[in-house]
Amino acid sequence: MGSLRVRFGLLVGSAAALVVLAAGALVWSLYAAERTLDATLAAQVRLELIAELSGRLTEFGLAAVEAVGENPSRPERLTNARNDVDRALNAVDEGLSRAIAGSGAMLDRVQYATRSRPLSRLRAARAMLDRQVAQIQREPDPAKRTDAIRGALNAFGAVTGQPLTFLVEAERRAVEASAAEVRALTLRLRAIALAMAGLAVIVLVLVHRTLTRPLLKRIEDIRAGASAIGRGELDTRLPVPTRDELGLLVASFNRMAARLKRREARVAADRAVLEETVARATADLRAANARLEEIDRSRRRFFADVSHELRTPLTVILGECDLAARSPETPDSFRPVIATIRKRALRLHRRVGDMLRIARSESGQIExxxxxxxxxxxxxxxxxxxxxxxxxxxxxxxxxxxxxxxxxxxxxxxxxxxxxxxxxxxxxxxxxxxxxxxxxxxxxxxxxxxxxxxxxxxxxxxxxxxxxxxxxxxxxxxxxxxxxxxxxxxxxxxxxxxxxxxxxxxxxxxxxxxxxxxx
CATH class of the missing domain: 3.30.565.10 (Histidine kinase-like ATPase, C-terminal domain)
Known part of the structure; x- marks a missing residue:
């Protein structure tokens, strides 16, 4: 268990086993509950069929009384009642057969035989009453027919009462047995759920103590080491207690810290060299700026001086040109030349004025x-x-x-x-x-x-x-x-x-x- 993969594999396997076990218990409980519910519903259905059979037998007795009367209104009523009794008996018999086929241990063959005998007695009672009715119908004396049918009905009621009571009691006990089984199943499921919860808690505690807490402790150590590296404590090293994946990560972290330490030393040396170079370059720039400022001051002084020195002779030239142009002694052939000289001098005078204004504006001398x-x-x-x-x-x-x-x-x-x-x-x-x-x-x-x-x-x-x-x-x-x-x-x-x-x-x-x- 030196590898984190094995540990996590065991953790996942344990969780999967718990999930499979819980799923199996859930499926089994659902199956048992379904079987118990089916048995209860089947007993309820059989109770309804027995109640219907009792009613059919009562209708058959009333039809028999009507059939031996002097003027029966519906001769076919006895036949219909007989058929209804047979169908009800067959329905109860089929319900018992389905119960033994689908319930297994809840209703075995001995119980089926025990419940089949009352049905046989009910069939025999129905057949006996049918034969007695046929005999009574042949009696011509109405008083004797009345006494005979009364005795036959009393015998029929005595024969059918006990089997019906037995069947109803048997089905009632079956319903009570199903209810008791449901309560027992609930107790078992509750116990199983508590056991599974306890087992899950125990597994989680073991996983936390053996896997989660040591991993969190080591991860916290790595985080603290990374924070120390971030603060510049490059001498930080972490212990390597195991050779698992996390141990390899810690070893890589230590190697990284060592490389950063060596790189910081090289950077510090390079920074010292760079600062020295920057200091020399700064000194050179300051000297160059001083020379440029001196050149700029000389240029402004030169422009101001040149502009000032040129304005006086240009003014004299313009004045002489104006005098020569106005003088009548000036030959006409010289006047275009004088005009050209004046125009060029005037343009140069404007340029000199521009230079002088720029020089004064730079020095702040313009008001x-x-x-x-x-x-x-x-x-x-x-x-x-x-x-x-x-x-x-x-x-x-x-x-x-x-x-x-x-x-x-x-x-x-x-x-x-x-x-x-x-x-x-x-x-x-x-x-x-x-x-x-x-x-x-x-x-x-x-x-x-x-x-x-x-x-x-x-x-x-x-x-x-x-x-x-x-x-x-x-x-x-x-x-x-x-x-x-x-x-x-x-x-x-x-x-x-x-x-x-x-x-x-x-x-x-x-x-x-x-x-x-x-x-």
Whole structure:
């Protein structure tokens, strides 16, 4: 019994034996109860047949009295009564025969012979009364016939009374015997049930003490060991008292704990190496971040310095170009060259201004001068400043104001420069565009300014265009530094507004930039 399979096999076998034994006892008890019930019912049926026989005999006696009268009303009544008596006798005889054939020990042949003799006496009494009636019917004197039939009936009653009483008493005793057997069977079944229950309790107690409790104890030890392993106590080991399946499981558990212990040691060593590597990498990253921050500060300082240094000579160049253009001494052949120089210098001046604004916005040096301003005038001025560039590019530029002007708290110069930058982006970057339009719409609590075109629209990653120095895929360095949208978002957010990029409506093409500004 060193194997759990054998133990569980014995347990299952014992349970099966108990079940088979209980089933056998149940079948036997049902069979015995059925036989006893059948015997009781048969005795009841025979009692009913004997009662019917008694009635038939009484009717036969009355028919005999009527047959010997002076004027019998129904001559056939005696024949019918005789036949009924014979059928009743045969029915009682058949009931006794079936009882001895099906009951076995409950009604043996001696009892059948004992009960058959009263039936023979009843048949003989019926035949004797029949013969006496035939003799009386031949007597011509009515008084003698009456006396003769009275004596015959008295003799008939005396002969049939004792056999009928005997048969009724015999069947009554049979019913009482069946009832007593039922009570005895009930007592036996009760005793058997108590014995089976006691046996089942004993078997369960033995199984619990010899199998269940030791198994539960060992399983609880394994659970406690697993909990200790889970808490990190990898030195936990369990005893192996047996070599059954559970013992093999405990041995596997111990081997697992040993492997986990070795693996933890290796992991600890690897963690130490990793922490050292991470520390070195962190130090390198910090140094790199410091260098990047220094480079970024140098870049912002460079942009600010370069922008500041370039604005003065560009302003001088623009002033000299204006003086030369207005001077009558300037030859006409030089005027187109001066105009070209002025246009290029003006564009470079705008780029330098963008760089300077970006540098100042990154360093937080910009201070907005917010005051009440009408948006329609600011937008009209921005469209007018960009009209010449739109005309040069042969792109229609239009402004669609709202029905009523919208007044907001804003810095008009910065708003104008933002709108000019958005228009300039549309003119330069909208491939295939034929028109650009600026729309002002009043909204509850503010206004919405939209700069739209009918070009190819924004690329899929349009939100990345808000990053500094980010240009569209088709842009070239000659088309700008990629700082317009970044500056626009910075200015709009400082005005507590929101800037969004979108596309045209359903079935339309082009790009759309919306500025939502609070009143």
């Amino acid at each position: 907005l001068e917010r005051r009440p301003v009408g948006l329609a005038g600011v937008l009209a001025e921005a469209v007018e400043n960009c009209a010449s560039e739109a005309q040069r590019r042969r792109i229609a530029l239009a402004f669609h104001p709202s029905e009523t002007d919208v007044e907001i708290q804003a810095d008009p110069e910065w708003l104008r420069q933002v709108v000019e930058g958005l228009i300039d982006n549309a003119l330069r970057h909208a491939a295939g565009a034929t028109r650009v339009w600026v729309t002002l719409a009043a909204r509850p609590g503010g206004a919405e300014v939209t700069v739209a075109d009918d070009g190819t629209g924004f690329p899929p990653d349009a939100d990345g265009l808000f990053e500094r120095f980010r240009r569209g895929g088709n842009s070239s360095p000659a088309q700008g530094f990629g700082i317009g949208l970044a500056l626009a978002r910075w200015v709009v957010e400082r005005h507590d507004g929101v800037i969004r990029l979108g596309s045209g409506g359903p079935g339309e093409r082009g790009a759309r930039v919306s500025l939502e500004l609070p009143a």
